[in-house]
Amino acid sequence: MNPEMGERQILARIDNVSIAIEKAEPEQLGKAIRLLDAMKRLAVGKKWVGTIGNADAWCLKARRRAGEIVEATPTGEHTLHGRQAGGKVLREDLGHPRKDVREELGISEHESKSWQALAKIPEKTFDEFVEKVRMREEDGTISNALAYAKAEAGEPETHVRVVKKRSPDEILMQDLNDAVERLMEVSAFETLESMQDAKHLHMAVELLERTAEFLQRQAKKLIPALKELNA
Numbered sequence: 001m002n003p004e005m006g007e008r009q010i011l012a013r014i015d016n017v018s019i020a021i022e023k024a025e026p027e028q029l030g031k032a033i034r035l036l037d038a039m040k041r042l043a044v045g046k047k048w049v050g051t052i053g054n055a056d057a058w059c060l061k062a063r064r065r066a067g068e069i070v071e072a073t074p075t076g077e078h079t080l081h082g083r084q085a086g087g088k089v090l091r092e093d094l095g096h097p098r099k100d101v102r103e104e105l106g107i108s109e110h111e112s113k114s115w116q117a118l119a120k121i122p123e124k125t126f127d128e129f130v131e132k133v134r135m136r137e138e139d140g141t142i143s144n145a146l147a148y149a150k151a152e153a154g155e156p157e158t159h160v161r162v163v164k165k166r167s168p169d170e171i172l173m174q175d176l177n178d179a180v181e182r183l184m185e186v187s188a189f190e191t192l193e194s195m196q197d198a199k200h201l202h203m204a205v206e207l208l209e210r211t212a213e214f215l216q217r218q219a220k221k222l223i224p225a226l227k228e229l230n231a
Contacts, residue, residue, distance in 0.1 A: 007048045010039050014051075018058045021065050026104035029069070033062045034106070037175070044172045049136065052171065056140030057130045060118070063142070064126060066105050067115030073101045108185060114142050121149040128152075139166055183211070 005013075017032050017039075024032055040055035075098050102112050118126070129148045132138035138148065166174070187208060195201045 005042070007043075007046070007051055010043060010048070010051055011054065014039055014055055014058055018061070021058075021062050024065075026066075026069055026101050027106075029062065029066055030105040030107065033059070033066065036062055041172065041175055044168045044175070047168045049168070052168065053134045053136045053140075057134040060130055060133060060140055060142075060145060063111075063115045064118040064121075066107065067112075067117070067119035070098060070101055070105070070112050071116045071119050073098045108182070117146055118142060121145065125149050125152045 014036065017035055021029065021032055036055060036059050040052065040059060043051040043055055075096075098112075102109065105112075107115070121129075126145070126149070129138060129145050132148075133140035138144060187204075192201070192204050195204065
């Protein structure tokens with residue numbers, strides 16, 4: 001994502017991505033979601049308030065579409081494999097289609113479940129919520145979308161929900177926090193240790209080292225700005 005792109009260019013790209021969402025195959029849809037997230041981060045950094053609402057709305061729509069794809073994917077086929085003592089039938093899993101489609105989308109199981117929850121919101125309710133997000137009347141988070149759907153369905157809330165419009169800084173900080181959590185999840189030692197191919201493990205080490213160096217450079221860039229704000 002080119003940080004020098006103007007707001008009109010970003011809005012045009014959001015429109016182009018949004019048009020492709022309904023027809024996208026899982027792999028292309030996953031790329032579209034990541035592109036939308038990148039455009040949203042740029043809009044937040046530039047404090048383009050209207051564009052943030054537009055990007056948020058399409059991010060939700062793309063995730064709902066991904067949730068629909070995962071929800072419609074079978075969990076796997078089984079075949080009779082033999083019998084244990086006592087006559088119990090053993091079944092052998094022939095595949096993991098739902099896991100496969102998650103991998104094509106490039107998402108975790110946690111993301112898959114939350115996006116499936118989005119897909120279960122009635123279409124009319126979801127569209128109403130998305131429009132409110134676009135107009136910056138609602139916060140465009142998945143948890144807020146689910147709470148809105150429950151309220152529309154007449155389900156009593158166990159606590160008072162106060163909708164607070166987040167500032168661009170708060171949105172950016174949440175995105176950074178989510179990205180770091182996702183990075184920690186996929187790069188956990190227990191996860192990477194399971195890799196069997198030395199070449200890929202070496203690539204993983206190099207990637208993590210480059211990422212650490214990049215993050216250190218970014219942190220150092222922020223220190224002068226922090227000192228200036230604290231002065």
